[in-house]
Amino acid sequence: MxxxxxxxxxxxxxxxxxHTAHGTVDTPAFMPVGTVGTVKAMxxxxxxxxxxxxxxxxxxxxxxxxxxxxxxKMGGLHKFMNWDKxxxxxxxxxxxxxxxxxxxxxxxxxxxxxxxxxxxxxLTPEISIEIQHKLDSNVTMCLDECPPYPxxxxxxxxxxxxxxxxxxxxxxAFIDRDGYGIFGICQGGVHEDLRKxxxxxxxxxxxxxYAIGGLAVGEGQELxxxxxxxxxxxxxxxxxxxxxxxxxxxxxxxxxxxxxDMFDCVMPxxxxxxxxxxxxxxxxxxxxxxHAEDDSPIDPKxxxxxxxxxxxxxxxxxxxxxxxxxxxxxxxxxxxxxxxLMRDIRQAIREDRLExxxxxxxx
Amino acid sequence: MxxxxxxxxxxxxxxxxxHTAHGTVDTPAFMPVGTVGTVKAMxxxxxxxxxxxxxxxxxxxxxxxxxxxxxxKMGGLHKFMNWDKxxxxxxxxxxxxxxxxxxxxxxxxxxxxxxxxxxxxxLTPEISIEIQHKLDSNVTMCLDECPPYPxxxxxxxxxxxxxxxxxxxxxxAFIDRDGYGIFGICQGGVHEDLRKxxxxxxxxxxxxxYAIGGLAVGEGQELxxxxxxxxxxxxxxxxxxxxxxxxxxxxxxxxxxxxxDMFDCVMPxxxxxxxxxxxxxxxxxxxxxxHAEDDSPIDPKxxxxxxxxxxxxxxxxxxxxxxxxxxxxxxxxxxxxxxxLMRDIRQAIREDRLExxxxxxxx
Numbered sequence: 170m171x172x173x174x175x176x177x178x179x180x181x182x183x184x185x186x187x188h189t190a191h192g193t194v195d196t197p198a199f200m201p202v203g204t205v206g207t208v209k210a211m212x213x214x215x216x217x218x219x220x221x222x223x224x225x226x227x228x229x230x231x232x233x234x235x236x237x238x239x240x241x242k243m244g245g246l247h248k249f250m251n252w253d254k255x256x257x258x259x260x261x262x263x264x265x266x267x268x269x270x271x272x273x274x275x276x277x278x279x280x281x282x283x284x285x286x287x288x289x290x291x292l293t294p295e296i297s298i299e300i301q302h303k304l305d306s307n308v309t310m311c312l313d314e315c316p317p318y319p320x321x322x323x324x325x326x327x328x329x330x331x332x333x334x335x336x337x338x339x340x341x342a343f344i345d346r347d348g349y350g351i352f353g354i355c356q357g358g359v360h361e362d363l364r365k366x367x368x369x370x371x372x373x374x375x376x377x378x379y380a381i382g383g384l385a386v387g388e389g390q391e392l393x394x395x396x397x398x399x400x401x402x403x404x405x406x407x408x409x410x411x412x413x414x415x416x417x418x419x420x421x422x423x424x425x426x427x428x429x430d431m432f433d434c435v436m437p438x439x440x441x442x443x444x445x446x447x448x449x450x451x452x453x454x455x456x457x458x459x460h461a462e463d464d465s466p467i468d469p470k471x472x473x474x475x476x477x478x479x480x481x482x483x484x485x486x487x488x489x490x491x492x493x494x495x496x497x498x499x500x501x502x503x504x505x506x507x508x509x510l511m512r513d514i515r516q517a518i519r520e521d522r523l524e525x526x527x528x529x530x531x532x
Numbered sequence: 533m534x535x536x537x538x539x540x541x542x543x544x545x546x547x548x549x550x551h552t553a554h555g556t557v558d559t560p561a562f563m564p565v566g567t568v569g570t571v572k573a574m575x576x577x578x579x580x581x582x583x584x585x586x587x588x589x590x591x592x593x594x595x596x597x598x599x600x601x602x603x604x605k606m607g608g609l610h611k612f613m614n615w616d617k618x619x620x621x622x623x624x625x626x627x628x629x630x631x632x633x634x635x636x637x638x639x640x641x642x643x644x645x646x647x648x649x650x651x652x653x654x655l656t657p658e659i660s661i662e663i664q665h666k667l668d669s670n671v672t673m674c675l676d677e678c679p680p681y682p683x684x685x686x687x688x689x690x691x692x693x694x695x696x697x698x699x700x701x702x703x704x705a706f707i708d709r710d711g712y713g714i715f716g717i718c719q720g721g722v723h724e725d726l727r728k729x730x731x732x733x734x735x736x737x738x739x740x741x742y743a744i745g746g747l748a749v750g751e752g753q754e755l756x757x758x759x760x761x762x763x764x765x766x767x768x769x770x771x772x773x774x775x776x777x778x779x780x781x782x783x784x785x786x787x788x789x790x791x792x793d794m795f796d797c798v799m800p801x802x803x804x805x806x807x808x809x810x811x812x813x814x815x816x817x818x819x820x821x822x823h824a825e826d827d828s829p830i831d832p833k834x835x836x837x838x839x840x841x842x843x844x845x846x847x848x849x850x851x852x853x854x855x856x857x858x859x860x861x862x863x864x865x866x867x868x869x870x871x872x873l874m875r876d877i878r879q880a881i882r883e884d885r886l887e888x889x890x891x892x893x894x895x
Contacts, residue, residue: 235849243845461598483569493859494573
């Protein structure tokens with residue numbers, strides 16, 4: 170069971186607190202992605218220093234390597250990766266669809282081959298929940314199918330209803346305990362009626378939180394916002410809402426305005442490794458020659474070490490020289506940018522000025 | 533001018549202090565290598581946390597990218613790379629021989645093509661000293677030629693004498709100031725008479741310190757020790773002695789016993805990126821399957837974060853998954869191992885028990 174309280178609302182946006190066995194998560198929250206038990210190129214104490222209170226771990230990656238049994242034997246994912254704050258794990262379903270080969274979906278679950286070595290694996294709702302239990306995840310996600318976009322409506326309806334049956338089986342397999350919880354995942358593509366039906370199915374089952382899945386798969390921001398707007402009214406007001414795999418800063422702000430509380434995305438960390446820097450005035454390509462002799466920081470308003478101690482010229486030099494420190498500094502900076510954004514969003518909700526704040530120029 | 537004092541001797545080993553404009557270096561000292569302005573995969577504050585008081589920067593790499601003029605414009609190498617302790621730079625000569633193409637050595641200097649883009653460059657004693665001045669190096673090294681091993685004696689004699697003429701030109705080009713100094717480099721291969729002659733030439737010129745170059749190039753530890761043993765007696769007792777590019781822990785201990793004060797080597801950092809861990813009981817390959825389920829630290833006596841917070845199983849998992857954090861943690865650990873070794877060596881000299889200490893089992 171996970172306690173969640175909404176401290177304040179501002180329009181449909183909510184300022185909340187999710188209490189887990191590994192600390193409280195202030196929402197709206199952004200979760201850096203720690204794919205295989207590490208936020209790439211960062212020490213966990215650095216991730217914590219940015220203000221992050223919760224990480225996302227990938228069940229698909231961790232089940233293949235090093236394996237859930239090993240992580241459990243090592244005392245769970247928190248201890249294994251030296252992160253004592255909260256962890257949310259996805260179900261593995263999304264990566265099975267996006268990374269693995271030779272997938273076969275049945276009512277039982279999904280069979281697939283590892284993208285690492287071609288070995289055969291199987292995920293059912295029960296297996297996914299068991300793996301997440303072994304990882305000691307604070308927030309377990311139901312197994313679902315994330316259909317592609319665009320998608321034939323009849324397949325989408327069939328898939329969504331199967332995902333709802335999987336949600337029931339996931340909930341039944343979940344071992345409830347204090348400070349741990351399970352979230353259902355709403356599907357239904359961009360169809361309001363399917364979304365509504367999906368929400369109602371999930372509420373019937375009863376979850377600690379509700380995720381919106383199947384978005385940010387190519388439908389575009391406008392249609393994504395439209396779908397969120399038509400989905401959140403069907404979700405319980407007293408439970409957290411999590412928009413999976415999203416997104417850019419403007420995606421996040423627009424979704425908070427429509428009632429979403431939690432986000433995860435590889436964008437800040439992946440961008441950090443490819444020399445893209447998020448700043449309050451736009452995204453910079455740090456390989457660009459214009460930075461070669463620039464002794465100013467990436468973002469003078471940022472408190473991260475990259476901005477406090479180094480020039481744009483130095484960061485560019487690191488990327489030109491393919492130095493690991495470039496990835497380290499820029500990942501830190503980007504995660505700091507995202508966590509600062511979330512802190513600013515929470516402050517704007519607290520001060521009843523989120524609409525105003527959202528008018529800023531966000532990428 | 534650099535102040536150096538020998539606080540205590542123990543046989544031929546010396547406990548000393550080198551005072552620079554960027555802090556004091558306790559000797560015997562190990563200098564982590566910060567090739568292009570970064571100790572690969574480490575934040576400079578982490579390097580300082582290991583106890584390192586001085587870094588080595590590579591003139592060859594820095595002159596090619598980002599260029600000495602840029603570093604000077606950015607306030608010097610200390611500021612550019614956020615390292616406020618001492619920096620020693622090599623002359624570039626060694627990398628010209630080992631990395632660049634189409635070298636041509638004349639009395640004037642050396643012409644070469646960049647290993648990065650094939651562009652033509654020139655290093656003379658005067659140019660090398662000017663570059664090191666622009667980098668704001670605390671310890672400037674003379675330009676010399678590092679002959680291969682084995683090497684024809686007549687060429688070696690000719691090369692050594694040219695290097696001594698270059699040493700004079702280097703010293704003449706050096707702009708002396710408080711807390712900054714220049715070291716001469718003794719050459720002569722494994723020939724005692726050439727080494728003696730080289731030492732005498734350097735002493736005639738007069739330097740703040742004396743390096744032993746041209747060793748650890750394939751002659752083996754025994755012949756290296758033998759050469760050091762026959763060289764250090766010809767060097768002034770009141771100046772620091774630096775064995776360039778060395779080495780393994782046992783190389784360092786054996787050289788300290790023979791009167792050497794300073795060392796640099798890529799071994800700890802490079803090993804950290806290839807999953808090799810230095811420990812008090814030998815070198816471990818962290819990719820080895822035997823670590824897969826081992827929840828003990830790499831080295832229980834080590835104080836670095838890799839050993840305090842992570843299991844061997846986790847470190848192995850990071851290398852198996854090609855995660856940057858693996859390189860980050862293991863580089864930190866190996867640099868910590870080297871800096872701990874130097875601290876233990878200094879303590880053993882202080883307590884008059886270095887011979888006893890050296891009997892330990894060092895790789």
